[in-house]
Amino acid sequence: MTSAEVAGLALELKGAKEGQGEVPAASAGERFTSYDVDAFEVPGGREENWRFTPLRRLRGLHDGSAPLSGVAVVEIAGAGEGVTVERATRDDARVGEGGVPADRVAAQAWSAAPDVTIVTLDGDPAPLDITVTGPGAGAAAAAHLQVRTRPNASATVVLTHLGSGALADNLEVVLADGSRLTLVVTDEWLDDAVHVGAQHLSLGRDTTLKVISVALGGDLVRISPTVTFRGPGGDVELVGLGYADAGQHLEQRLLVDHAVPNCRSNVLYKNALQGDGAHTVWIGDVLIRAAAENTETFEFNRNLVLTERARADSVPNLEIETGEITGAGHASATGRFDDEQLFYLQSRGIPEDVARRLVVRGFFGEILSRLPLPELRERLEAAIEAELAVTGA
Amino acid sequence: MSTLEISDLHVEVAVDGGAKEILRGVDLTIRAGETHAIMGPNGSGKSTLAYAIAGHPKYTITRGTVTLDAGDGIKQDVLAMTVDERARAGLFLAMQYPVEVPGVSTANFLRSAATAVRGEAPKLRTWVKEVKQAMSDLDIDPDFADRNVNEGFSGGEKKRHEVLQLALLKPKIAILDETDSGLDVDALRVVSEGVNRFKESGDVGVLLITHYTRILNHITPDVVHVFAGGRVVESGGPELADELEAEGYVKYAGVADAAAASATV
Numbered sequence: 001m002t003s004a005e006v007a008g009l010a011l012e013l014k015g016a017k018e019g020q021g022e023v024p025a026a027s028a029g030e031r032f033t034s035y036d037v038d039a040f041e042v043p044g045g046r047e048e049n050w051r052f053t054p055l056r057r058l059r060g061l062h063d064g065s066a067p068l069s070g071v072a073v074v075e076i077a078g079a080g081e082g083v084t085v086e087r088a089t090r091d092d093a094r095v096g097e098g099g100v101p102a103d104r105v106a107a108q109a110w111s112a113a114p115d116v117t118i119v120t121l122d123g124d125p126a127p128l129d130i131t132v133t134g135p136g137a138g139a140a141a142a143a144h145l146q147v148r149t150r151p152n153a154s155a156t157v158v159l160t161h162l163g164s165g166a167l168a169d170n171l172e173v174v175l176a177d178g179s180r181l182t183l184v185v186t187d188e189w190l191d192d193a194v195h196v197g198a199q200h201l202s203l204g205r206d207t208t209l210k211v212i213s214v215a216l217g218g219d220l221v222r223i224s225p226t227v228t229f230r231g232p233g234g235d236v237e238l239v240g241l242g243y244a245d246a247g248q249h250l251e252q253r254l255l256v257d258h259a260v261p262n263c264r265s266n267v268l269y270k271n272a273l274q275g276d277g278a279h280t281v282w283i284g285d286v287l288i289r290a291a292a293e294n295t296e297t298f299e300f301n302r303n304l305v306l307t308e309r310a311r312a313d314s315v316p317n318l319e320i321e322t323g324e325i326t327g328a329g330h331a332s333a334t335g336r337f338d339d340e341q342l343f344y345l346q347s348r349g350i351p352e353d354v355a356r357r358l359v360v361r362g363f364f365g366e367i368l369s370r371l372p373l374p375e376l377r378e379r380l381e382a383a384i385e386a387e388l389a390v391t392g393a
Numbered sequence: 394m395s396t397l398e399i400s401d402l403h404v405e406v407a408v409d410g411g412a413k414e415i416l417r418g419v420d421l422t423i424r425a426g427e428t429h430a431i432m433g434p435n436g437s438g439k440s441t442l443a444y445a446i447a448g449h450p451k452y453t454i455t456r457g458t459v460t461l462d463a464g465d466g467i468k469q470d471v472l473a474m475t476v477d478e479r480a481r482a483g484l485f486l487a488m489q490y491p492v493e494v495p496g497v498s499t500a501n502f503l504r505s506a507a508t509a510v511r512g513e514a515p516k517l518r519t520w521v522k523e524v525k526q527a528m529s530d531l532d533i534d535p536d537f538a539d540r541n542v543n544e545g546f547s548g549g550e551k552k553r554h555e556v557l558q559l560a561l562l563k564p565k566i567a568i569l570d571e572t573d574s575g576l577d578v579d580a581l582r583v584v585s586e587g588v589n590r591f592k593e594s595g596d597v598g599v600l601l602i603t604h605y606t607r608i609l610n611h612i613t614p615d616v617v618h619v620f621a622g623g624r625v626v627e628s629g630g631p632e633l634a635d636e637l638e639a640e641g642y643v644k645y646a647g648v649a650d651a652a653a654a655s656a657t658v
Contacts, residue, residue, distance in 0.1 A: 344492035347447050349480035349509035362496035
């Protein structure tokens with residue numbers, strides 16, 4: 001291990017020595033973060049935070065071999081009153097307020113993104129659509145988007161990922177005191193796409209953030225949301241669904257870092273898997289630091305394995321450093337849609353394809369019902385139906 | 394008139410290192426308007442008969458036929474149908490161990506099943522009324538509609554839920570596999586009344602599989618069959634059930650052994 005100090009570190013890590021990134025953090029609270037890509041070792045696949053990810057399918061996003069010369073187009077529709085859109089550079093003072101990269105791909109994206117799209121929401125704007133389109137088959141790109149609210153704003157944003165190619169990106173969400181944001185993030189990539197994304201979700205005092213993630217498309221999608229609270233009274237709900245079909249890898253790595261008192265977090269992720277080699281990974285770290293009194297947190301991951309030869313990994317992890325909490329819990333359950341269930345439904349006249357749909361719809365209903373806009377809900381329901389049809393169920 | 398005809402039915406299940414024959418030539422005909430009871434000791438193959446007719450993938454038919462005339466004079470080959478086709482043709486199996494289906498609400502399940510069996514979605518307004526009435530007939534709490542199918546149901550609740558489906562799906566021939574097991578006296582009465590309502594509802598046949606005679610005090614059979622060694626070894630009127638109640642199945646143990654012996658030759 002070298003002893004050179006790492007450049008470009010976040011304030012709280014000033015003085016950290018190089019090489020610390022390679023040591024798997026024993027506690028989620030000791031996680032290494034840096035804006036500097038070289039501060040992170042190139043992952044070899046055995047590190048705790050990479051061990052579930054098939055590195056050879058990352059198109060070089062993790063080791064610097066991806067050229068990142070492509071362009072991911074960020075389009076914004078519906079920007080009316082209360083919405084400001086800017087193309088900033090990464091030395092803009094606001095950039096980084098959401099958080100600091102915690103893995104090499106995020107740090108790479110941080111330095112490689114050609115600009116930072118900053119969307120500021122004020123008052124009570126109409127729902128905003130942001131679409132990120134991949135750089136195209138065979139190309140790789142980096143992107144950086146920041147969504148921020150003004151104090152007491154209340155807004156809904158739908159962020160859709162489409163197209164093909166490889167994308168490494170950072171999404172910052174910075175909620176000013178007293179504001180509320182509902183954010184829907186969908187991964188509706190074409191089959192070839194690879195998306196490795198870091199989400200830095202920072203909540204001010206008395207804020208409410210709801211994030212609903214829907215992962216359907218792509219060859220490999222790995223999203224790492226990190227939630228931090230800047231003041232008491234923050235309330236975050238992270239819900240997500242993933243539908244992995246044959247050969248598809250969907251990974252969700254969450255860290256909710258409770259470092260201030262009187263905040264709540266509620267996490268619910270559901271994945272369905274169907275087809276040979278379908279793989280989902282859910283890592284849910286919740287950290288309640290000593291100062292985070294009166295924290296209330298619950299996290300739950302459920303996976304539904306619809307066919308043989310599909311694999312769901314689920315690692316819930318709760319670290320509690322104070323006894324003065326309101327409540328904390330976590331749970332994980334992976335179930336199989338088995339022949340007995342199919343037989344039971346069929347024995348009531350329900351054809352096999354309808355039976356499968358019934359089960360998947362029922363399973364995802366709890367997540368889909370939380371989608372804010374009816375037309376969006378219908379569109380995503382239809383997209384899930386299409387997934388079922390593609391996989392021949 | 395609807396008729397289910399089982400002829401020389403032989404059924405195997407896969408076991409370690411081969412197949413084991415469970416049914417060894419079952420002959421049975423159930424016509425609409427009739428209630429047949431099949432009684433027999435544990436392991437005699439009663440449940441296998443029920444599941445084989447319904448088409449459970451675990452069972453392989455090696456010989457014999459099962460046909461269903463749904464009242465139109467056409468004998469349909471049941472064994473050539475998929476599980477769901479059998480149900481839509483008019484067969485129903487109330488299971489001994491109903492399966493939990495997480496994620497699917499009972500309301501959604503019942504409506505999907507009714508839509509499949511009736512060939513069109515029932516009109517919402519009349520459907521809600523129909524389900525409500527059927528649930529109330531069986532003393533089922535309306536909250537059950539929102540719960541996942543059989544998930545967390547007690548044994549008795551599961552059985553009532555099976556009879557609820559019987560009432561809503563209105564099959565031509567219903568097979569009830571140990572529907573009485575695990576029920577207390579009150580639940581047994583409620584469930585039996587449900588089956589009797591079904592019997593009176595139309596031109597339907599019932600095959601009642603049971604280990605004990607007590608359900609026969611509530612549901613009167615026209616014919617009682619004794620099942621042993623994978624086939625019907627004796628048939629008679631309701632008085633046969635009383636005889637079994639008094640004497641048990643000991644008398645048929647030899648028959649079972651003989652059948653097993655002849656089957657292995």
